[in-house]
Amino acid sequence: MLANTAHALFEHFRSDPAPFPPQLWTFHVAIATGSLTCAAAWWITRKPLARPSATAIAACIANIAFGGLPFLYFGSLPSFIIEIDLLIVAAGIAGIVVFSRREIVPAAAPRKPGRVAGDRTHPWVDKASMFLFAAILWVLSDEWYRFGWNHHLHFVSLLPSLLFIFLASLATSTLHECGHALAAARFKMKLLIFNAGPFCWRKREGRWKFKFNLAGLFGGSIEAIPTRPDQPDWQTACMLAAGPIANLCTTPLFLWAALHVEGTRCESAWLLLGYMATFSLMGAVFNLFPIRTSSGQYSDGAHLLQLFTASPVAEYHRALLRLRSTLVTTLRFRDLDPAPFLRAANLHPHDLAGLHAQLCAAQIFEDSGRIAEASVYITAAEAIYDANSIDLPAPLHTCFICFHACRNRDAAAARLWWDRMQTRKIERKNVDYWLASSALCWVEGRIAEAEDAWSKAGAEAQTLPHFGAYDADRDRVAFVRTLLDGPTPEPVAVPARLAPPPVAVPDPSSRWAETRRALLVASGVTFAVFCGLAGLRFHSYADAAGWHCLHGNVARLGSYSVRLPLPWRTLDDRKHGLTSLLRAGAPDFGRQPKIILMPADPDDPPPASNGDPDRRELNYAREYIARVNRRYSSKGWSASLVALKPKPFPLYCERIDHSQPGEERSTEMYCRVGRTGDMFLYTGPASREPEAESILSSIN
Numbered sequence: 087m088l089a090n091t092a093h094a095l096f097e098h099f100r101s102d103p104a105p106f107p108p109q110l111w112t113f114h115v116a117i118a119t120g121s122l123t124c125a126a127a128w129w130i131t132r133k134p135l136a137r138p139s140a141t142a143i144a145a146c147i148a149n150i151a152f153g154g155l156p157f158l159y160f161g162s163l164p165s166f167i168i169e170i171d172l173l174i175v176a177a178g179i180a181g182i183v184v185f186s187r188r189e190i191v192p193a194a195a196p197r198k199p200g201r202v203a204g205d206r207t208h209p210w211v212d213k214a215s216m217f218l219f220a221a222i223l224w225v226l227s228d229e230w231y232r233f234g235w236n237h238h239l240h241f242v243s244l245l246p247s248l249l250f251i252f253l254a255s256l257a258t259s260t261l262h263e264c265g266h267a268l269a270a271a272r273f274k275m276k277l278l279i280f281n282a283g284p285f286c287w288r289k290r291e292g293r294w295k296f297k298f299n300l301a302g303l304f305g306g307s308i309e310a311i312p313t314r315p316d317q318p319d320w321q322t323a324c325m326l327a328a329g330p331i332a333n334l335c336t337t338p339l340f341l342w343a344a345l346h347v348e349g350t351r352c353e354s355a356w357l358l359l360g361y362m363a364t365f366s367l368m369g370a371v372f373n374l375f376p377i378r379t380s381s382g383q384y385s386d387g388a389h390l391l392q393l394f395t396a397s398p399v400a401e402y403h404r405a406l407l408r409l410r411s412t413l414v415t416t417l418r419f420r421d422l423d424p425a426p427f428l429r430a431a432n433l434h435p436h437d438l439a440g441l442h443a444q445l446c447a448a449q450i451f452e453d454s455g456r457i458a459e460a461s462v463y464i465t466a467a468e469a470i471y472d473a474n475s476i477d478l479p480a481p482l483h484t485c486f487i488c489f490h491a492c493r494n495r496d497a498a499a500a501r502l503w504w505d506r507m508q509t510r511k512i513e514r515k516n517v518d519y520w521l522a523s524s525a526l527c528w529v530e531g532r533i534a535e536a537e538d539a540w541s542k543a544g545a546e547a548q549t550l551p552h553f554g555a556y557d558a559d560r561d562r563v564a565f566v567r568t569l570l571d572g573p574t575p576e577p578v579a580v581p582a583r584l585a586p587p588p589v590a591v592p593d594p595s596s597r598w599a600e601t602r603r604a605l606l607v608a609s610g611v612t613f614a615v616f617c618g619l620a621g622l623r624f625h626s627y628a629d630a631a632g633w634h635c636l637h638g639n640v641a642r643l644g645s646y647s648v649r650l651p652l653p654w655r656t657l658d659d660r661k662h663g664l665t666s667l668l669r670a671g672a673p674d675f676g677r678q679p680k681i682i683l684m685p686a687d688p689d690d691p692p693p694a695s696n697g698d699p700d701r702r703e704l705n706y707a708r709e710y711i712a713r714v715n716r717r718y719s720s721k722g723w724s725a726s727l728v729a730l731k732p733k734p735f736p737l738y739c740e741r742i743d744h745s746q747p748g749e750e751r752s753t754e755m756y757c758r759v760g761r762t763g764d765m766f767l768y769t770g771p772a773s774r775e776p777e778a779e780s781i782l783s784s785i786n
Contacts, residue, residue, distance in 0.1 A: 120148040131185070138186050146181035149174050170244050202433050205399045206391040207378040215375045219368060226368075230344075230360040237348055238744075238752045238771070242357045252303060254361035256283040258333060258369050259306035265332025269325040270310035273317070276414040279309035291516065292551035307383075311410045315417065319393055326386045326393075333370035337363055382439070402430035402443070409446055412554035419453035419558055431466070438478065441470040445485050453558055457493055464489050483507035484522040488562070491525035492569060500526050517546040517559050524566055533570070540566055641665060643685065643764050646734050651784040654683075667781065680770065681778055686763030700736050703760030704729075707738045714742060728755065732785035735761055739782075743772065757782060 127145035153174030201209070234241065242250065260282040267277055280287045283306060286297045310325060340363035347356045374387035384392070384399075392400040405426035411417055424447040431447070434440030444467035451460035464486065471478060483503050491500040504526050512519065520543035527536035540563070547563045550556035640649050652667045665683035707727055714725035728739040739757035753775045757766040768778040 120145075120152060123148050142185040143182055146178040146185065149178035149181070153178065173244065201378070202399055204397050204433075205378065205384070205388070206395060206397055207376050207384070207388050211375070212377050212379075215372060215377050219372050222368060223364065226364045227361075230357060230364070233360070234356060239348060239356050240354050247357065250358040250361050252283075254358060254365045255304050257362055258336075258365040259283060259304070261332050261336055261366070262329040262369055262373070263306045263308050265328040265330075266308045266310065266325060268332075269328035270308070273312075273321045273325060274314070275310040275312050275317075275325065277308065277310050278410070278413065279307065281308065282306040290514075291549070291556070309410070311414050312407055313411065313415055315408060315411070323390055323393055326389050329386055330370040330373045333366045333373075337366040337370065340366055382437075398429065398433055401426050402433065402439075405430065405446075412558075413556075414553060416552075416554050416557075418554040419450050420455075421554075422450050424450045428463075436470065436474045438476050441467045441476060441478070442482070444470065445482060448489070449485070452489070452493075453561075460489070461493065478506075478510075480507050480510035480512045481516075481518060483510070484518040487522040488518075488525050491522075491529040492566065495529060497526075497529045500529055515542075517543050517550065517563070520546060521559075521562060521566060524570075528566070528569055536570060540570060641683070643683075643734075643759060643762050646762065648734055649786045650683075651781055651786075680768075681781060682767045682769075684765045684767060699760035700738070703758050704738045707740050707758070710740050714740075728757075728779065730757065730779060730783045732783055734785065735759055737766065737782060739766075741775070755779075 123141065124145045127139065127142040130139055131142050153171040201207070233239075263280060263282050267280060270277060278289045281299075281302070284299050284303055286299055286302075288295055288297065312322075340359055344356055344359035344363055347353050347359060352359075373385050374390075375385060376388040376391050377385040378388060379385075389400075389403070391397070392403075405422075408417070408422055409419075412419060412422075427443040427447040427450070431440045431443040434443065444463045448460040448463040448467065451457070451463065468486065470476070483506055486503040487500050487507070490496045490503065504522065507522075520539045524536045524539035524543055527533070527539060543566070544563050547556075547560045550559060640647060641654065642648075650665075650667060654665050654667050665685070667681040667683065711725040711727055714723060722744075724743045726741045726743070728741045730737040730739060737757040737759065739755045742754045744752045744754070752769060753772045755766075755768040755775065755778065757768075759765065766782055768775065768782075770778070
């Protein structure tokens with residue numbers, strides 16, 4: 087908005103050297119102040135606040151004013167402008183409710199994933215790629231709207247446009263992930279996760295399960311596991327490149343469909359097809375950039391670069407794939423090499439990835455019977471957790487509980503990790519959960535409860551498929567059975583000092599904070615799309631509204647001073663000025679009944695003083711209409727005379743109808759002012775022509 091306001095000021099000073107009126111200064115200062123307030127509110131509310139934010143509330147009030155004032159000032163508005171304004175007003179009201187509440191700030195925020203040396207990415211490349219993606223998307227969206235206007239296609243308002251953006255992103259991301267999945271199937275890899283937009287299919291314990299994730303509306307991912315431990319890197323590279331290749335192959339199809347949809351039954355979906363071509367091309371290109379997201383995920387291009395340059399991150403990913411292959415093959419943890427995980431732990435000494443690498447090494451040693459070495463890496467993982475604010479998933483807590491209970495016989499430590507796990511969201515109580523419960527009850531001397539939990543763990547274990555990881559689970563169940571059959575341990579009291587420390591854990595009171603962040607993301611996406619649709623044409627609205635407030639829409643036509651019925655704005659032209667009449671001051675984009683006033687060309691001779699200029703203009707209009715009907719009737723064109731009578735002078739208009747049977751086409755109407763040589767031009771849908779005639783007839 088700041089850039090658009092500056093552009094509007096520049097356009098005014100370039101086209102009109104007269105001093106800028108104070109009223110118009112006030113208008114632009116209000117726009118700039120509201121923009122700065124919104125920017126400051128966004129910066130302040132990036133993190134939870136201990137008290138309500140006055141800046142955020144002020145920004146919401148400014149949004150309500152920006153969205154509500156057009157209703158009070160202009161009276162009637164086009165339907166798509168009403169949608170935008172209502173959306174802005176609703177977002178402002180919701181923002182006041184959200185930002186007026188006091189948030190509970192966690193004692194320590196979870197540490198963001200640290201950047202790994204040698205991962206072949208750079209933070210400036212990440213930021214530049216995101217900025218470039220948004221800029222290109224904005225430009226291409228504007229070009230598609232120009233295409234629709236030039237071909238007289240059905241205009242799409244804001245809300246359907248947002249829906250089309252989501253559907254296009256979902257379709258292209260699905261095709262992208264299908265490319266990965268097909269390549270993985272070709273190389274006999276097993277698919278465990280398929281995620282496209284908010285739809286996620288995950289294979290757990292041998293069964294596919296579906297989950298709808300509203301937080302992940304855009305993007306996608308898959309997880310394919312090699313079934314051979316010696317799978318060559320070139321197959322992994324082909325699988326990674328298959329996603330962008332799938333998008334590149336479908337881009338020409340979507341582009342061809344969007345360019346040839348005119349005149350078909352699917353014409354109303356022209357913008358959806360255009361967005362699909364745009365997202366497909368951009369998804370292919372930008373996925374090949376070496377990018378690391380804020381959540382620590384890498385793009386396909388980053389993975390390929392790591393693979394080709396022998397990055398240590400590629401070695402860690404390769405080790406993780408071998409670890410995950412225990413879910414689909416007979417490979418056991420003891421068959422893996424712990425060295426890659428130990429090197430990965432050194433790469434991530436302060437975040438979840440390092441803790442997970444230490445746990446993987448501990449699992450390998452425990453499954454090999456090397457308990458002392460496993461204990462070393464369990465302790466190292468605990469040290470990472472205690473020294474850093476890590477949001478540890480609930481299933482990983484069971485590793486600590488079982489090891490402390492069964493191996494160390496440390497009831498206090500096992501209870502501590504159990505209490506920590508209870509603060510997390512437990513999606514499903516599987517064999518790991520019941521085994522941890524049984525081990526904890528056994529070490530605390532509650533044998534009856536331990537037996538009950540063990541029976542549930544045993545029942546779950548019998549339903550698991552016969553692969554390496556699940557065989558290890560069955561061995562752990564058998565090991566706990568031997569403990570239950572042995573001597574009963576002494577009950578151990580849980581010291582109060584071992585209560586979970588105030589680390590950053592999800593709390594029921596923080597759900598409102600999550601809702602607020604979701605609203606912020608939705609509002610940001612909506613506002614970005616709105617700016618992309620409006621673009622730099624916002625200055626038309628600003629200048630038109632400003633001049634309307636200041637001059638009452640008075641313009642000069644030769645020796646006449648006429649009052650125009652709508653806000654107007656003077657544009658630049660090489661030969662002479664152009665004045666655009668904007669319906670109800672709406673932004674200059676989309677399909678609107680806009681009228682262009684073309685003042686007389688100073689290079690043309692002035693109208694003859696003798697004779698009746700109005701009668702001469704009427705005769706010229708009749709001759710032109712007859713010529714058009716004679717030459718272009720085979721194309722379906724038809725020309726007719728429209729006589730309008732505004733107060734200063736009559737207007738004789740040549741109306742050319744481009745309509746075809748069964749579809750709405752454009753109408754052109756040339757209305758010349760015989761006394762001055764000026765001309766009004768309307769080009770737009772035939773359904774808007776009566777409104778244009780009403781506007782021209784009300785000139786005073």
